[in-house]
Amino acid sequence: MVVLPTFDPEYDIVFVGGGTSAGVTAGRLAAAAPKLRILILEAGIWTKDMLKYIQPGRYITHLLQPTTAVTHHVARPSEHLGGRSAIVQSGWCVGGGSSVNFVLYNRPSASDFDDWASEYDNPGWSSKELVPLLQKVETYEVDPSAPTHGSSGPLKVSYGGFFSETGKQLLDIGPKYDKRRASGKDANAFDAGSVNIFTRWAKWCGSDGKRSDVPHYFVYNQLGKTGLSLVHGARVKRVLFDDKTATGVEFVFDNRVHPGAPQEIHTIRATKLVVVAAGAFGSPAILERSGIGAVEVVKAAGIAPLVDLPGVGANYHDHLFTVAPYVSDPEDDTFDAIYRGEEEEWAKELTRWATDGSGKMAANGVDASIKIRPFDDELEGLGPEFLVRWKEHYANKPDKPLFWMSALSGFPTDHSKLPPLKYICAAYHLAYPASCGSVHIVDNDVYTPQDFEAGFLNNSADIAALRWAYKKGRELIRRLPLFRGAFPPVAPEFAEDSPAAFKDTGAVEVSAPDIVYSAEDDKAIDEFHRKFVATTWHSLGTCAMKPRKDGGVVDSRLNVYGVNNLKVADISIPPSNVNSNTYSVALAIGEKAALIIAEDLGISGV
Structure with missing residues (x-):
């Protein structure tokens, strides 16, 4: 007999999705109004007190199938x-990405939020309003007195429990090689001084070694104490309406989370509000199954249209990510043994973590990074295909970098077919790819995969930017004392007689000349990216917050156009991309949504 979670037939607010934003919003509202009946319906699995979701170093286990x-x-x-198909992962558990991500602490540029407010007509969403919300949510253990950081929030930020030799060497060698890009203390300070500095990188975990996820600090700790309830493994089919007013939802118990669960439809009424917060993939799917979306998409799926909103499922964005691996010194203490699942290494690190919260289980191998913005005299090296994009998006906003880059301690991938080496990687993702995609339902079955067009590299400006990023990363890595040469299976295929061919088997001098690349070499780099560029797990934008006439799905109060009592409040609402890992953005959206909903309902103290 299958034992399923229980629920009431009616709540004041129903959250469709229990990820980062929903957890923050629901948690804040429940704390401020303990008698408010709030239900979170999460399609994925339960995570409370499980080491695999508490220990940051286990992040790799969540990315590899099964x-x-x-x-x-x-x-x-x-x-x-x-001809490849991009594969993009998203959280399928309580807490969403906050429970399974890399715990990389990376906040946007102030101009990213300001763009939302000024360029997309969203009052209240500028950096002036959102930065304080990010301060509110965190305790920045690195330096609680830092001006734009928080000192008393529930989520902890620290350097983690392990400082890799790779990170130490990048901090040492980077500024010596690239003298215009100096050492710095804070690349997440919301100003132009955050770019072009080599810094030690913080993590979303506390000095106790525990992941700073949302459910353990906003949701689980309130169950049974306030009016907040949570049902996991509940896959929402659609929002229910009386005319065009949202009145509740229909869902089935997911047969992956609850094997053998009957697939009958369950109905829950929401007396005040339905909040869709199922992420960049889930939120547009639920809207479309509810009849809200492009008429042709909805009709093709066999659903009666309710509101024609062509922006639903459009505007899909991610950060184009490449990991370029090189061979490291065999004595380097990298994360590769963890990635390979070596029992002795795991036992050692689990013991360290259990003893004092230190070691690789309290880390991620990303210990030093830089947000790189080209100087004027470097723009020529990016090529003419990028200059139009530069003038449109970057030139007048000096806090916007072109890409984020780190030297990784280890190769974070499936090692089953790799030689048992130690690796050091140049990892880089574009902060604002011009490429764009879409995601739509194809029928009315909640289990049918969506029609997903990732859009990766469909704009030549991104090819040019990645090419330049690869070159910058290679020059940095080949100067690190740990460097022991190329890893040809995952590298551009340069001609043997090219000056760009891989010849170094050890670190070159810091003052060594840069490699000179020919047009053929550039083509090899471009092919490398077509073969290996991937997701950064930063999907967003598919229910964009902008004017309806411009393809928007929600207004600045998060209301879905054309209906009542229905909001979307998650990472699907950003109208444009952000220079950050999306966890911080999802947190800001969650905090802002709590304030908006509290104001709508007359709740104080949020």
């Missing part, structure tokens, strides 16, 4: 990727 904690979205094959 796993129950994430969903793997397979995009259409793309000519821009040499």
